[in-house]
Amino acid sequence: MKRTHLPLNGLRVLDAAARYLSFTRAADELAVTPAAVGQQIRTLEDVLGVVLFRRTAKGLELTPEGAAGLDALRRGFLEMEEAVRAMQAQQSSRHLTIAAPRDFTAKWLGARLAAYGRTDPELAFALVASDDGLDFTQANLDLAVCFTGEKGEHEGVPIGPRAFVTVGAPDGSARPIGWPGCPGGESEPIATVADAGLAIDAAIAGLGRATVPVLLAEADLAAGRAVEFGRQEVERGYWLIAPVPQWRQKKVKSLVAALTQ
Structure with a gap:
C-alpha cells in the first residue's frame, strides 16, 4: 500500500473505537456521530x-485482525504527533534568514534588526545579500527586501516613501556621484560607486552629491551628517516580501510588524 493512500481518518477512528469498544464513545471523542464512526x-x-x-451479546468486540496492528498504529500516531511538534517548534523558532541589498542593510535594516533583537535574547538573524538575485528556495529565506515597483508573485508590504533625495556635504562638490540604479543615470559623474550606500x-565626505532612495539617507540626514538638496518621486520603492508559507509564519509576521511600525 502506498503511503499516500493510507486511510488516515479511518485508522484514527479504528484507534478510538478499539480503545472504548464503543462507536458512541469513539464518536464523542472525535466529535462526529456514531453513524459516521460506523x-x-x-x-x-x-x-x-x-x-x-464484531458485535456479540457482550457488546462490541475487536477481531484478531483488528487487534494485530493496533500497537504499530498507535506508535505511528505518536510519531506523527512528534513530527507535528517538531514542525511547530521550527515555526516558532527565533532564527530568521533575511535577504536584502547590501546598502539597505548598512543604512537602514541593520539598526532596526539590532533594536528588534533587544526585545528577545533568543532572536538570531542570518543576512544574505540580494544584490545578485533572489531565490527563496535555494537560500532558505524567511523574508526579503526588494527595490521594485510592486510585490510581484509573493506576499509583501511597502516600506518607506517612493522618493529619491539628493544629499551632499554643505561645502562639498555639486557634481553628481553615480551608482547603478540612480534615477536617470548621471552624466559625467565625479565618481561612480557600487551602490547607493x-x-x-x-x-x-564632500566628493559630490548623491541622489538615492530617501529610506537610505534618512538616518544621515537626521544626524546632520548629510544635507538635502531636493527630492523627486519615483515609481519604485522598497518592499518586504516572502512566499505565502513564509509570510504566514509567526516569526515573520512579528518581524514585518516591527519593521513597518
Missing part, C-alpha cells in the same frame, strides 16, 4: 479486506 469502520474494512469488529558616504 461508516468509517466499514470503509476501512473494505480497504483492508478484513473484519475489524557608498554614494551617500562619498557625498558626506
Whole structure:
C-alpha cells in the first residue's frame, strides 16, 4: 500500500473505537456521530479486506485482525504527533534568514534588526545579500527586501516613501556621484560607486552629491551628517516580501510588524 493512500481518518477512528469498544464513545471523542464512526469502520474494512469488529451479546468486540496492528498504529500516531511538534517548534523558532541589498542593510535594516533583537535574547538573524538575485528556495529565506515597483508573485508590504533625495556635504562638490540604479543615470559623474550606500558616504565626505532612495539617507540626514538638496518621486520603492508559507509564519509576521511600525 502506498503511503499516500493510507486511510488516515479511518485508522484514527479504528484507534478510538478499539480503545472504548464503543462507536458512541469513539464518536464523542472525535466529535462526529456514531453513524459516521460506523461508516468509517466499514470503509476501512473494505480497504483492508478484513473484519475489524464484531458485535456479540457482550457488546462490541475487536477481531484478531483488528487487534494485530493496533500497537504499530498507535506508535505511528505518536510519531506523527512528534513530527507535528517538531514542525511547530521550527515555526516558532527565533532564527530568521533575511535577504536584502547590501546598502539597505548598512543604512537602514541593520539598526532596526539590532533594536528588534533587544526585545528577545533568543532572536538570531542570518543576512544574505540580494544584490545578485533572489531565490527563496535555494537560500532558505524567511523574508526579503526588494527595490521594485510592486510585490510581484509573493506576499509583501511597502516600506518607506517612493522618493529619491539628493544629499551632499554643505561645502562639498555639486557634481553628481553615480551608482547603478540612480534615477536617470548621471552624466559625467565625479565618481561612480557600487551602490547607493557608498554614494551617500562619498557625498558626506564632500566628493559630490548623491541622489538615492530617501529610506537610505534618512538616518544621515537626521544626524546632520548629510544635507538635502531636493527630492523627486519615483515609481519604485522598497518592499518586504516572502512566499505565502513564509509570510504566514509567526516569526515573520512579528518581524514585518516591527519593521513597518
